[in-house]
Each structure stands twice: as structure tokens, then as C-alpha cells.
Amino acid sequence: MNKQKIKGIVRCSIKQNIQNKWFVVFNILLLILLVIMANANNIRKFLEDNNIKLFNDEITIEYVDTDNLIGDIVEKTFEEYEKVTVSKIDKNEYTQGNIKDNLVVLEIFKDDSQIIKAKITSKEGIDGGVYEKLISILEEIRIDQFSKNNNIERDKLELLNSEVSVERVMLGVDAENSDTKQAIQFASTFIVYMISIFIFSKIANEIANEKVSKSIEYVLTTVTAKEYLLAKIISVIAVVLIQSVFVLVYYMIGNLLNSLIMISSGVELVSDAEVISSAIDKDIIAYICVVFVYSLLTLILLSIIQAALSSKTTNMSEAGNSMTFLMVITVAVYMCTFSLINPYTNMNVAIYIISCIPLVSNYFIPAIMIIGQAKTWQIIVSFLLLVISIPVAFNICSKVFKNGVLDYNNKKSKNKKVKKELTLKEEQELKFEKYKFRTIALAVGMSIIIYFVLQVVCQVILDKLFPALLLGILTESQISLIVMALTSVISLVLPYAFLNLYCKKANFKNDNKKYNRKFLLIAIFFTAMIQIILMILQTCTGLENKAVETILDIEGLDNLFTQILFVLSIAIIPGIFEELLFRKGLINLTKDFGDKFAILFSSLVFAFCHLNVTQGVFAFLMGLVLGTLYVKTGNMKYNMLLHALNNAYAAICTILITCEGYTAVLAFNIIVMSVILLGGLVFIKELFRKVSVKEKLITIEGKAFPENIKYMLTDYTFIIGIILLALAFGVTESMLKLL
């Protein structure tokens, strides 16, 4: 190691950090702040002497005492307050219009169960001191009344009211100093935390600055990476120490100013040093030393790690992001300290072991010392580990640093799993494919997240908002239907909008209306078949579709408006908007990978978004039918129609059963059955058509199933979306079981 060169770097770095306009601005602000803090007593005195009071409003208290409970206690209490005038009135006749500012009206009545009752009226909030006085007056009167009513002496009552006296003794805890120590621990952890952030940002910025400007290229021709790293860490720690000295200086300036003012106003001085030394004994000094040593060593360790992390940045904005890692760790340890270690903790081996780990020990060891449970071996081990970890970390980090700081490319190291047989072109194509799947994964994952978040947010907000706005105009069930409709619109349209950002324009619209209608009829036939088969399965297995039953369970269906709302919010609106998101959005997004894949993928997402098995199975099969319909016709209106019709069937049946009786249901079912039958006939007819047309109508074009779909799992958003989906699925499924 070349000391001269290290010195050179440290010198320049410190100079750059301190002769810097932001350093000066920050320090001037700090100076002002500390001087004000040190002179708070003088400022208060100055304000008082000059009769400048921040709260000097005059207050009028008027009281109403119809039951003659008060006597002159109010006047007596406020006697010494010049600003308060008290008077008795007969009746409180103030309204919002005529009550004056700073007027408080107190009314007291007798009450059988509560002894007395009171009412305090004012225009706005009143001064806390005045309010407390009023409450104490009320308590006084209440005790008085109670003793009179029950013939108990007042003194005895007061005895009962006073707190039970408890002397707390914790023999394991150094009770004498534990408060001071706790204060020191709290202050020191906070200060260490602030300093860590300061150090992280300094190191991250300096290294990123030198790396991005590529000056590191030149610097490393003359010094080794280790020398450079050491110099940077020394310089940053030095800057922190200099800043601390500055803070002390500011405090001293403030104190000197304070003494100057005190002396000139003739007050006897008490030296600060004396005050401090009288309050601290050797135990606390030892404690402070431990805290200081651990903090300093940990800061050095943290800055070494931060330097290695910063070397991986490729631009200045990443420099800030590189700080997050250590900051999160620091916060987590900080939180753990306060939740794990307190006087009531029974220390166990796990905590002892954890507390020996470097980066944790600087928070844990002082905390354990405070509760008096620190063991000598523990302190020695943790200290040794911390000391050893510094050179170890330094060696590892300087290697990481050297590799990182000379690597200007953003991309990660090459994927070694790529098989060697791949030619360059194939490899590049594979990468492109991966990129495409990751884009899709991002779009799908994000829209799932948006969908769920909006569902929850809408339900919470609208469920509170609408009843408050509309109750009285509409019935409860009407409001809940409106909320349901709005929720599905909002939570489906926004994810669709997001998906649409990543969709290419679909160009598979089929304009042949005759064919399209045939497709629709066939799709209706298939939908009916699915419904019927699932219904039979359900009756056989005894499973009930509870989710649907809860939705259909609505009161007040005899009203025409409710009926319309019911059909709209259960059938038509979800039909239209679910088709937009799950069919148009998802299929357009994934159509590049073949129709089969697009249909299957959209059906799967559609099924899982229903969040329970019974509905999910149906949704999956429906998804296949609807997806095929969309791919064949390329026209959203057929899909919306079919989806709405399917939903509307259950809704209309429910309405007819509750209002019209079974004859109407039968008539309705006959109409529906004839449409289904028509669809079946068309399907059978098409099955026996000429081959070429049959191909066009019934089979689905599609490429082979894309095998690179696994790359979708490399996207973070998609994974979070799946986790959310899975959790929500589990929760609803188990909730439905409970019903």
C-alpha cells in the first residue's frame, strides 16, 4: 500500500466534500438550529418579558345550572386567570349562527345513572388548559354529589379514587441508570442510523460519480483497487467525523451565546460540564464507550459493503438505488432491536447468537446491556467477530469492487445455460423470445394486480360512500347492485387499458356476418351443454355453487327498477367488461404465439380470477368457448352478447321465480331451449359439411405450443400477481366452505 497515494485521494475527497456549496448550506442551517436550541430559555424569557404571548385569547365561560349543583366553584377555579370571565346564565340559546368566538357554555344536569351529565358548547375547539380545568370541575362536582347521595365522607371517596401505589423492583436490571441508558441507546441508534444513511449516500455518489465519468479508469492505473477503496472509506469516515466536530462547535457557539446573555442579565451560571458530569457515573461512561466502538466499527463495515455495491452501478440514478439494500437491512435490525429486547424479554440462546453477528451487534449488544443480561463471552465474541469481519469484508469487497467498477455494461453475466449447439442467430432469437414473454408477463401480471387492488379499493370506498349518498333515495339492495356494477366497470376497464398498452392491433376481423351468426349459435349450444353437464355433476357430487347463490340472493326483486338494475349489474355489465379484459385484451396480447395458446391462456387467467373451484371450472370451459368465438369472428359484440346472455339466464330465472311463478320460468326456458336447439342443429349441419369449410368453421388454427413460456416466470410483476391470485383464491375458497 502506498500511503502517499492514499493520502492524496483522501485529501482531494475531503476537500471536495467540504468545500462544497451544499455542505455550507447544510451547516449554516444546522448552526441556526443548534443556536436556537441552546438558547430556547432566553427566547422564551424574551417573549415573556415583552409580553408577547402566543396564545392570549380572552375566554368567556358561561354556565347553566338548573339543578343548582355548581355553587361558586367555577368562579373560584378561574379566579386567578385574568383573561377568563365567568358568568351564570339561565339557558343555552346559542346556535351556530349567533355563538361568539372564544365563548364556552357549560351545562350541568342531574342524571340517575351517571350522577351528573354535562354539555360543553363552543364555536370551535377550545384551549386544552381550559378544557382540562372544566373537566376537573365536573369531577369535583360529581364526587361531591356522590358523597351527598350515599352519605359517604368525601375523604374516603377520594382515597378510593387515587391510584394504587406500586413499587416496581427488577433486580436483574440496573434500575438506577436504566432510564439514562435507554435514552442513550435510543439517541445513539438514531444517530448511527442517520450517519449510516449519510455515509451510504456519500460513498454511493462518489464511487458512482468516478465510475460513470470513467475517471476510475485513470485512477486505477496508478493505485490498486484496494488502496482506492481504503482511501474512499477513510475519507468518508473523516468527513463524518469532521461534520460531528462541526456539530459540537455549533452547540458550543450556542452555549457561549447563552452564557453571554445570562451573564449580561445577571443570572448565576452553572457550567455545562458540571451538569453533565454530575448526572453521569462511570457505568454510563463505559456504556457510551461500548456504543461508540460498536457503532464506529459497524459503520466501517457498512461503508465497505456499500462501496462494493456502488461499484455495480452504471449511472448516477442507480447510485441512489444501490443504497436501498443496506438501508432496509439497517431499518430491519433497528426495528428488531426494539421489539425483541426489552426489560421483559427472557433472553434465549437464539438472541444471544444473533446478537453476535456483525451489523446486528451494534444495536443488540447495547440493548442487552441495558436490560442487564449481557454476558462477558457474548461481548467478547461479538466484538471479535466484528473486528475480524472488517478485513474479511474488505478483501472480498475489493475484489467485487474491482470487477464491478471496470464493468460498464448494464447487462448481467452471460447465461451459461444456453446450449452450445445454438448458433449466434438462434441464440439472439431465443433472447428476443424471452424478452417478448417477459413483456407479456409484465402486462398480464400488472393487470391482475390492478384488477385485484381496484376490486378491494372500490368495494371499500363505494360501500361506504354510496349508502351515505343514496340511502333514502334508493333501497339497500339497489345500492349494493349499483356498487357491484360500478366495481366491475372500474376494476375491469383500467387493467384492460393497461393491457392495451402492450397489445398490437388485432387484424383478424371476420366480416362475413352469416358465418359469425352461425358461430354465435354454435357457441350458445356449447355454453348450454357446459351448463347442463356441470349442473348434473353438481347434483351428483352434492356440491353447491355457493358463490353464485350469494350473488343472486337479493331482496326486493318485485320492483321493476331493481329488476333492471339486477340484470344490468349481474349480467350485462360484467358480460361486456369481462369480455374486454379477458378476451380482447388477453387474446390480442398473446395471439402471436398461436390461437390455441391464446385461447388456453386467456381461459386460465379468466378461471383463476373467479377465485373458487366451482366457478373456476365453469369459467375455464366458458373461456374456451368464448375465446374460440372471438378468434373466429374477431368481433367483440358477439362475445359480449353471449356472455351477457349466459349471465342473464340465471338472473332472469331468479326474477321470474320470485315474481311470476313457475309457469313463466317454464315459458322462458322453452324459448331458451329452442335457441340452444337451433345452435345444436347448426353445429351438426356444419360437422357434415365439405371438408374445406368445416376446417374453417370448426378447427382452430394454431402453431405449436410455445415452449419458452417459462420465461414469463422471470418477471417480478407476474410473480407478485400470481402470488396475489393464489392467496385470494385460497381465502375465498375457504370462506365459501365456511358459509
Next chain:
Amino acid sequence: MLELKNITKKFEENIAVDNISFKVEQGKIFGIVGRNGAGKSTTFRMILNIIEPTEGTCLYNGKKIDSNALDRIGYLPEEGSLIPTYTVVELCEYYGSLKLLSDEEIKINLIKWLEEFNILEYMNKKIKDLSKGNRQKIQFIISVLHNPDLIILDEPFSGLDPISVEELKKAILKLKEEGKTIIFSSHRMEHIEMLCEDVLLIDKGKSILQGNLKDILENYEIDGKKHNSLNEIFIDKVGSLDE
């Protein structure tokens, strides 16, 4: 005085420099020519000990290059290595201190070189306020500030206007007269032809031609025809290598 023996550098599967050897004589100007990504900068970085060669050795005056030897070498990196928020003086102080120069030496040398390039007025300006050409000049000044014996210039002419190119050329020739050894790289043949005595042509990490520039120009024949231009020779060589 500088000798590279069978230097090879591999980055995982990718071979950046493949078995290159050359010798640079004291007081001469040595040119390295190659396309972008041919391995010129990697070779320089290995000479300067920034990265370790996978195989082979670099000798400077017969010894392996250590930090003492590095202090006698000046380096101009290809891409700007100037910290934009520093002023010219601050940067020279910083870099000078790394070469163990005193403040006084830094001041004298800096002013001398700034006057040489007629940019003395920029001495207290921040790097970010300078034009690209002026930054390149400052970078050159930094690489020669400590009066090194061997100067390595990676693409020194990039971003310079014709007048600045002439100024820099003059400065390089002046350094040569002082007995300095200079290695520089370029992808522009005219710069090499004007300044160098010895050249090395590399492509895809491999040495394709090396030797005295005059000899090469006199003796190289394409289809039995003699050629006077390094450019044509290079294109001929690289073209044949692709097959």
C-alpha cells in the same frame, strides 16, 4: 523497453486479445491500428495492470510492471476519464497527487501545457463546461503531467477539430524529441502514417501485421502490385481474414 510476450485475454468464452507480442523501442512512436472492438483498449489496460492477462507477460525495462513502473507511465483512456464536477486545477491536483507530484510541480506543468494548447483561460473552469475537444486536450495534459517516460494514448485524436489535431500532433512529436516513448492507437490510418515508425495491425484480437511502417509500405504486395497506403493494406488483410 516495453515488451509484450504472447498476451492473451479471455472474458469467459469471448477472446478479446489472442496471443499478441510486440516490442516498443525507447524514443519511438508505436501505433496500434484496428477496428472498433479489435482489442486495442484491452491490450492497453493489460499493460497498465488494470486487468490481468489470462496468459503472457508484459515487461517494462525487462521487469514486470509494478506500481513504481506505473508511476513513470502516462495514460490517456479512450473515453473521458474526467470528473465533470471538478475544475481543471482540482482534477490535476487529484490525479497529480496519485502520481506523487507536489502542488508546485502540478501548477508549473499544468500552466506550461495549457499555454502550449492556448487554453490557459480554462484553468479554473469546471470540466462539464468544456467542449469535447478541450476535454480531450485536458485529458492529454493529465496523461503527461508527471513527465512520464512512456506515454500510452488510446484514440487521442477522437473528437478533435483539424487545428486541434495539428496542435496535438506537434505536442506528440515534441515529446518524442525529448526522448519519450509513445504508444497510441487509432482507427484512422492517416494519423498512424503521419506519426509512427512501427505499427501493429490487429483484428478480432489477433495480430495480422506488424513491423516497421516504411518496410511494410515498401514490401507489401496485393496481387503483385505495390501499395503505398496503409488503409488499402489493412482492408486487404482484414478482408482476407474474414474468409
